[in-house]
Amino acid sequence: MALKAIKSTLKEAKGKQLKVADPTSWRSDKSSTQRGYxxxxxxxxxxxxxxxxxCAYCQREGRVTEATVVDHSIPHRGDMAIFWDKAGWVSLCTNCHSSVKQREEKADLSGI
Known part of the structure; x- marks a missing residue:
């Protein structure tokens, strides 16, 4: 029975990019609570x-979308002063947070 479940999971994962933990990341050995969440x-x-x-990103594009995520406009990387600085908090919808914001961070263009 367990083998069937594993095969099913592998079949679902086929073709999807797997996320690999970065051992050099500031958060690699911390739980979400330990990271401040x-x-x-x-x-x-x-x-x-x-x-x-x-959502701030949708608003700038002329769309009205409910925000579900509070993002840090400046990546805090464990710095609690940045983490708790409300001036850097931005409301985003899940889609913008998972796509636009991630692309910006990868390109180091974060900030509205």
């Missing part, structure tokens, strides 16, 4: 989304 963050995130409910 615990209860305090969840409360701050909810408050930010109440105050800024629309």
């Amino acid at each position: 615990g209860y305090k963050w969840q409360q701050a995130r909810a408050g930010h989304l109440r105050s800024h409910p629309l």
Whole structure:
């Protein structure tokens, strides 16, 4: 039975790019809570989304989309001063956070 499940999972994963953990990353050995994304963050995130409910990237393109992610416009890489600087928080929809923002960060063009 377990072998069938593994084969099914492998079949689903075929052709998809697998993410490999970067051992040199600041977050490689930390849980999400250890990286700052615990209860305090969840409360701050909810408050930010109440105050800024629309995706900033969609808005600049003339679209109205509900934001579901609070992104750090400056990658904090574990720096808690940057992490908690509300001036750097940006509301994004999941699609923009997973596509546009990731491309910007890879090109080192982050910031609105």
